[in-house]
Amino acid sequence: MPRPATFEEYLASLVPPSVRGLDRRTLLTGGIGLGALTLAGCGDGGGSSSTTSASSASGSASGGSSTAATGTVTLGSNQSDAVPKAAIQSVMDAFQKANSGLTVKINTVDHNTFQENINNYLQGSPDDVFTWFAGYRMRFFASQGLAGDISDVWTGVQGLNDALKKSSTGDDGKQYFMPSTYYPWAIFYRKSLWKDKGYEIPKTLDDLKALGAKMKADGLDPIAFGDKDGWPAMGTFDQINLRVNGYDFHVNLMAGKEDWAGDKVKKVFETWRDILPLHQADSLGRTWQEAAQSLQQKKSGMYLLGMFVAQQFEKGAEQDDLDFFTFPEIDSAIGADAIEAPIDGYMMAANPKNEAGAKALLGFAGSAQAQGLAVASDPSVIATNSGVDTAGYTALQKKAVEFVASAKSIAQFMDRDTRPDFASTVMIPAIQDFIKNPADIDNLVKNIQAQKVSIFGS
Numbered sequence: 133m134p135r136p137a138t139f140e141e142y143l144a145s146l147v148p149p150s151v152r153g154l155d156r157r158t159l160l161t162g163g164i165g166l167g168a169l170t171l172a173g174c175g176d177g178g179g180s181s182s183t184t185s186a187s188s189a190s191g192s193a194s195g196g197s198s199t200a201a202t203g204t205v206t207l208g209s210n211q212s213d214a215v216p217k218a219a220i221q222s223v224m225d226a227f228q229k230a231n232s233g234l235t236v237k238i239n240t241v242d243h244n245t246f247q248e249n250i251n252n253y254l255q256g257s258p259d260d261v262f263t264w265f266a267g268y269r270m271r272f273f274a275s276q277g278l279a280g281d282i283s284d285v286w287t288g289v290q291g292l293n294d295a296l297k298k299s300s301t302g303d304d305g306k307q308y309f310m311p312s313t314y315y316p317w318a319i320f321y322r323k324s325l326w327k328d329k330g331y332e333i334p335k336t337l338d339d340l341k342a343l344g345a346k347m348k349a350d351g352l353d354p355i356a357f358g359d360k361d362g363w364p365a366m367g368t369f370d371q372i373n374l375r376v377n378g379y380d381f382h383v384n385l386m387a388g389k390e391d392w393a394g395d396k397v398k399k400v401f402e403t404w405r406d407i408l409p410l411h412q413a414d415s416l417g418r419t420w421q422e423a424a425q426s427l428q429q430k431k432s433g434m435y436l437l438g439m440f441v442a443q444q445f446e447k448g449a450e451q452d453d454l455d456f457f458t459f460p461e462i463d464s465a466i467g468a469d470a471i472e473a474p475i476d477g478y479m480m481a482a483n484p485k486n487e488a489g490a491k492a493l494l495g496f497a498g499s500a501q502a503q504g505l506a507v508a509s510d511p512s513v514i515a516t517n518s519g520v521d522t523a524g525y526t527a528l529q530k531k532a533v534e535f536v537a538s539a540k541s542i543a544q545f546m547d548r549d550t551r552p553d554f555a556s557t558v559m560i561p562a563i564q565d566f567i568k569n570p571a572d573i574d575n576l577v578k579n580i581q582a583q584k585v586s587i588f589g590s
Contacts, residue, residue, distance in 0.1 A: 201488035201489040202489070203234065203235070203486050204234075204236070204486065205234060205235070205260050206259035206261070207238045207262070207493070208241065208253070208258060208261070208262035208263065209239065209262070209263050210240075210263050211243070212240050215443040216440070216443065216510050219509035219510040220238065220506075221238065224238060226501065226505055234489050236493065244362070246263075254273060254481070255278065260485055260489065260490040260493075261490050261493055262478070263478055264309070265474060265475065265545075266299050266474070266477065267475075267545075267548035268387075268550060269551075269552050270309050273308075274306075275303050279302075279480065280479070282307050282308060282309075282310065285307070289310075289495055289499065290499075290519065291519035291520075293518065299475065309477055309478070311516040312476055312503055313475075313513035313516060314476065314536070315473065315513045316456075316532050316535050317438045317471065317472040318436075318456040318457060318459070319435065319456060320437060320456045321427070321433060322455075325433065329346075329347075329350060329433075331433070333457045334460045335468075336461050337407075337461070337462045339460060343433075344433075347434075352433045353412045355436065356423040356426045356434065356435035357415040357418070357423055358412070358418035358420045358424075359416055359563070362556075364437065365567065366563065367436060367437065367545065367546070368404060369400065369404070370546050371472075372462070374459075374472075375461065375462035376400050377396045377400070378466045378470065379541035379543065382470075386550040387549075388551070388587070392577050393581035394577075398574070401566060401573045401577065412432060415567060416564055416568070420437060420441075421444055423435060425444055428444050428450065438474070439456070439512045439532055440512045440513070441512070442511060442528060443512050456531070458471060458535070469540035469541070471535070471542055472543045472544065472545050473536045474544050474545045478493075500518075503515035503517045503520050504521060511525075511528065511529055513529075514532055514533055514536075547559075551588070553587055554584065554588070558580060562580050
């Protein structure tokens, strides 16, 4: 895959060939596994909600549908942590101020609960609009008729290029997703700690092992690690697979086109097993936030995670002390220029109770005004709209923009690049089993492959 010279080319690289051409319908087949619980966003049960009254202006100010919109729009949000939750609220407050007659009710659900029960949620009584991600899972839900067509909203939004539009397009050529922000995955560290200890950025896996040994000798956990919620460790698998087997194999593996029981996947787990002692112990009882706090408190030397790790650092000096580097090279023939940079945004329910209001909200969410507010409130993300003024970006945000632009190949993330039932019901327990018992790799990969066949059909 050629190196994308621009963010537009990066986005285009995320779109499967069947969507790029928009000349054929390739609907996904297979059923959707229901989650064990209904999302709290549909009622009670651990979530929280907030309602803010509308003020002034008209529906057309949103950049979406020109149809006058009134009443209440419900928003199902997975942004349950304090920083992104405040960012969502600031965007919704601005939307209501610009749209008289509209009120937004935000139903916030714990991020992990939302993600693991999204299937049941969408087949029940979902909110008018809900937060979600670009990638395979967005197209999957659209193809199953569980998301609403927002193609008309796109006609009124400025600042989102054609590649973003394609990354928001379903297999039928219609748009189902409104992008808002993105962020890279990398290895994060505190500059002041590294300066004090004389640590240097590792270029190879051997360098990383040597650095980890130094950190252990200094009384640190080399790599912060928390996988209580199941998905964070997927990022470690992705990074190692990209380094061991390369981007093409990785995306084909996620799409069910490669053998999970083969030597290539075994090598990924063997490589991970070798560096597992560098990770914080007892990771299955620790959330990603708790692991991030060990980095913040300088008890851990590094942390492989998305840039949202910055949400656990105070704005100002603490966040300015945060830096990152790409996962080091393992095979010189493959290199280290493949990364992950997921895109977050919004989708509309297939049958929203307030469609006009929902489309007005989605149009606003895609605007430079909304995204400018989002990235100002949450400096751990980057805006997708080209009209956002980046002069106020932190050093971390500016570096992230350059990091993504310089990558040769870019993936989304395991649970966005593959089927939801495979990610949730197969890979989460498989990776957690590996963490508990890293010795039995042969049986682990055979079990994954058997389940993969039953889900993907080959």
